[in-house]
Amino acid sequence: MPTANRNPEIRKDAVNNRWVILSSARSRRPSDFKSKSQSKTDSNSTSNAQPQCPFCAGNEHQCAPEIFRVPEDSTSDWKVRVIENLYPALSRQPEVKSDHEEYCQANGTAGEVSLGGFGFHDVIIESPVHSVHLPDLSPAGVAVVLLAYKKRIEQLCAVDSISFVQVFKNHGASAGASMSHSHSQILALPVVPTTASTRLDSMKEYHNQTGRCSLCDIHTDNFLIDESTHFISIAPFASTFPFEIWIVPRHHSSHYHELDEDKAIDLGGLLKLTLLKLSLQLNDPPYNFMIHTSPLQVTSSQSPYTHWYIQIVPQLSTIGGFEMGTGCYINPVFPEDAAKILREVEVP
Amino acid sequence: MPTANRNPEIRKDAVNNRWVILSSARSRRPSDFKSKSQSKTDSNSTSNAQPQCPFCAGNEHQCAPEIFRVPEDSTSDWKVRVIENLYPALSRQPEVKSDHEEYCQANGTAGEVSLGGFGFHDVIIESPVHSVHLPDLSPAGVAVVLLAYKKRIEQLCAVDSISFVQVFKNHGASAGASMSHSHSQILALPVVPTTASTRLDSMKEYHNQTGRCSLCDIHTDNFLIDESTHFISIAPFASTFPFEIWIVPRHHSSHYHELDEDKAIDLGGLLKLTLLKLSLQLNDPPYNFMIHTSPLQVTSSQSPYTHWYIQIVPQLSTIGGFEMGTGCYINPVFPEDAAKILREVEVP
Ligand SMILES: Nc1ncnc2c1ncn2[C@@H]1O[C@H](COP(=O)(O)OP(=O)(O)O[C@H]2O[C@H](CO)[C@@H](O)[C@H](O)[C@H]2O)[C@@H](O)[C@H]1O
Numbered sequence: 177m178p179t180a181n182r183n184p185e186i187r188k189d190a191v192n193n194r195w196v197i198l199s200s201a202r203s204r205r206p207s208d209f210k211s212k213s214q215s216k217t218d219s220n221s222t223s224n225a226q227p228q229c230p231f232c233a234g235n236e237h238q239c240a241p242e243i244f245r246v247p248e249d250s251t252s253d254w255k256v257r258v259i260e261n262l263y264p265a266l267s268r269q270p271e272v273k274s275d276h277e278e279y280c281q282a283n284g285t286a287g288e289v290s291l292g293g294f295g296f297h298d299v300i301i302e303s304p305v306h307s308v309h310l311p312d313l314s315p316a317g318v319a320v321v322l323l324a325y326k327k328r329i330e331q332l333c334a335v336d337s338i339s340f341v342q343v344f345k346n347h348g349a350s351a352g353a354s355m356s357h358s359h360s361q362i363l364a365l366p367v368v369p370t371t372a373s374t375r376l377d378s379m380k381e382y383h384n385q386t387g388r389c390s391l392c393d394i395h396t397d398n399f400l401i402d403e404s405t406h407f408i409s410i411a412p413f414a415s416t417f418p419f420e421i422w423i424v425p426r427h428h429s430s431h432y433h434e435l436d437e438d439k440a441i442d443l444g445g446l447l448k449l450t451l452l453k454l455s456l457q458l459n460d461p462p463y464n465f466m467i468h469t470s471p472l473q474v475t476s477s478q479s480p481y482t483h484w485y486i487q488i489v490p491q492l493s494t495i496g497g498f499e500m501g502t503g504c505y506i507n508p509v510f511p512e513d514a515a516k517i518l519r520e521v522e523v524p
Numbered sequence: 525m526p527t528a529n530r531n532p533e534i535r536k537d538a539v540n541n542r543w544v545i546l547s548s549a550r551s552r553r554p555s556d557f558k559s560k561s562q563s564k565t566d567s568n569s570t571s572n573a574q575p576q577c578p579f580c581a582g583n584e585h586q587c588a589p590e591i592f593r594v595p596e597d598s599t600s601d602w603k604v605r606v607i608e609n610l611y612p613a614l615s616r617q618p619e620v621k622s623d624h625e626e627y628c629q630a631n632g633t634a635g636e637v638s639l640g641g642f643g644f645h646d647v648i649i650e651s652p653v654h655s656v657h658l659p660d661l662s663p664a665g666v667a668v669v670l671l672a673y674k675k676r677i678e679q680l681c682a683v684d685s686i687s688f689v690q691v692f693k694n695h696g697a698s699a700g701a702s703m704s705h706s707h708s709q710i711l712a713l714p715v716v717p718t719t720a721s722t723r724l725d726s727m728k729e730y731h732n733q734t735g736r737c738s739l740c741d742i743h744t745d746n747f748l749i750d751e752s753t754h755f756i757s758i759a760p761f762a763s764t765f766p767f768e769i770w771i772v773p774r775h776h777s778s779h780y781h782e783l784d785e786d787k788a789i790d791l792g793g794l795l796k797l798t799l800l801k802l803s804l805q806l807n808d809p810p811y812n813f814m815i816h817t818s819p820l821q822v823t824s825s826q827s828p829y830t831h832w833y834i835q836i837v838p839q840l841s842t843i844g845g846f847e848m849g850t851g852c853y854i855n856p857v858f859p860e861d862a863a864k865i866l867r868e869v870e871v872p
């Protein structure tokens with residue numbers, strides 16, 4: 177990967193309050209392990225009929241119950257299905273109890289907390305056809321998936337004890353995927369996870385100092401990749417990973433589910449373009465994307481500084497003990513170099 | 525892995541203030557990707573002579589400069605060498621400059637920070653012989669490595685602008701290692717990374733509430749694995765990863781480098797035992813360990829609640845977008861089950 181030879185830098189972003197080490201020297205180190213299989217073996221078979229895949233059209237009966245499909249009309253063919261996860265991380269039973277709730281109380285262990293694992297864990301099947309991946313869809317086709325996320329989040333908002341909803345996608349085994357059929361997941365939690373509360377604090381601090389929203393202010397100079405009517409894509413100033421990309425709404429918006437149909441098609445086009453560029457430039461890498469939205473119960477005093485965005489991360493290397501220990505990542509590719517490369521990728 | 529079938533729980537620990545989802549249902553999900561190669565291919569060759577390995581005795585000239593060796597006497601054979609990393613993440617030149625320092629100032633970007641990448645990045649070669657891994661050494665042999673960490677940290681403490689030192693080990697390619705010869709690394713930073721400052725805040729809060737140190741108080745009931753004169757090993761209450769282990773000093777101590785020779789041999793024995801148990805139970809898995817010590821400039825008011833420990837994590841699965849997005853991990857193995865299994869492993 178041709179990137180400029182720069183001095184190492186330690187950067188912190190204004191959104192997540194996270195340090196990162198940028199060091200191009202790191203990209204030159206050799207490895208005496210066999211190089212790890214990239215996403216060809218990873219993102220698997222491209223044949224159409226997969227009799228054993230429960231996510232394929234025709235195998236609906238092998239899946240956990242459906243929540244809804246698009247279009248809703250059950251007589252026509254579906255484009256997208258939202259179903260329960262058959263092996264859920266959390267239980268849909270509000271009365272699920274932790275053996276340790278009592279234990280923690282009895283032992284008065286300050287700091288340690290145990291809650292019953294109540295929550296929702298759903299799967300979004302993005303296409304009825306095994307070989308069709310998200311960027312293979314048209315902008316309007318991607319929008320159908322994006323609007324299914326929105327609809328499901330709105331349903332989850334209605335559940336009293338749900339505080340946070342995480343939408344994410346794993347593509348390829350090295351990105352954690354256990355299923356190769358194109359899909360994403362939604363987890364709804366009764367707590368606000370650390371990353372989201374840290375982001376809230378960090379964006380608040382920026383707002384206190386400047387009176388502005390850190391994501392409305394995000395600078396694009398050398399970091400811009402592409403833009404559409406309502407969104408921009410950038411390589412963030414303090415990128416945690418090589419070729420990390422953020423897609424940010426131009427106009428201030430706290431929650432992903434404020435997305436309307438027009439914007440969904442516009443976003444569908446930019447997301448498709450971005451995934452195609454990653455695939456062309458990095459040889460179809462495994463990747464994750466995460467929708468970073470605000471906690472559901474954001475107050476009116478918080479809304480001026482909360483702003484949702486999508487983070488896309490191609491999985492190009494394995495992290496080690498330094499990152500696990502410190503939460504500070506070593507990134508060998510400067511984001512201004514990644515942005516330049518991705519700006520120039522030509523999509524046929 | 526035979527673990528009890530329990531209801532899912534959401535737990536938070538008192539040390540790191542981090543949520544984790546424990547869910548045994550997750551361990552039953554199938555995968556349509558080929559199962560990933562475990563550490564046999566991963567932790568590589570066991571032959572003795574590796575002409576092309578720079579960490580082997582005889583190949584010292586292929587390495588970046590030596591900082592010190594043990595024993596220091598350069599005429600006898602070395603047991604451990606501490607060397608500079610040939611592809612360092614940070615630069616040893618205090619005057620290293622970031623192009624963005626001025627940029628950030630000129631643009632007055634609140635929140636975004638850029639520092640020159642000053643710091644130290646060293647490698648500890650744990651044995652002169654390619655096939656000898658850390659747990660193959662005697663307790664006293666492991667202690668030589670542990671005391672080399674201590675000595676190097678003490679040297680780094682003397683550098684004014686260094687705020688934090690992270691010692692870590694990567695074993696096996698899936699744990700991030702690029703070199704198979706047994707080694708660990710030390711990175712010294714001019715900033716305190718997020719994980720360490722979050723831990724400091726969290727331990728302070730516990731101390732404010734209880735007047736005690738959260739790690740002195742850590743409960744061992746169902747979570748204890750082994751104990752030695754000066755240390756205990758446990759599966760922590762809110763384990764982030766399956767079979768995660770912490771080794772904690774029994775007596776309150778803020779910094780790893782307070783370790784003396786006696787305690788180093790005692791710790792060497794327990795660390796050896798722990799790594800052997802993981803290897804036997806989990807079929808020589810790739811793993812990381814991290815020494816979580818306190819920032820170097822801890823004040824006397826902070827020392828009552830700061831306590832170092834070692835975190836050991838076998839790499840058994842790939843994380844996905846949920847963990848990347850939220851910082852909340854889904855762990856299919858309850859720590860009380862992991863502790864029971866590891867307690868009962870018989871080491872020949
Ligand atoms: N017949 C069926 N009906 C309904 N659902 C079915 C099903 N068969 C399988 N599923 C579910 O489909 C989902 C597919 O998800 P992914 O492939 O994105 O990754 P997975 O959740 O397995 O784990 C990755 O993502 C999670 C979350 O980030 C990480 O914890 C983990 O380590 C990583 O491997 C699984 O959660 C599975 O339970």
Ligand SMILES: Nc1ncnc2c1ncn2[C@@H]1O[C@H](COP(=O)(O)OP(=O)(O)O[C@H]2O[C@H](CO)[C@@H](O)[C@H](O)[C@H]2O)[C@@H](O)[C@H]1O
Nearest residue numbers: 494495496497498578587588609610611694700701702703
């Ligand atoms: N001849 C020589 N002389 C001196 N040093 C030499 C050398 N040849 C190689 N080295 C150094 O030896 C080190 C070996 O380290 P590891 O195998 O533990 O993992 P590495 O640092 O490559 O990356 C893993 O750990 C880091 C930190 O956690 C992660 O950023 C990364 O993604 C992960 O793969 C490398 O840092 C390399 O630069």
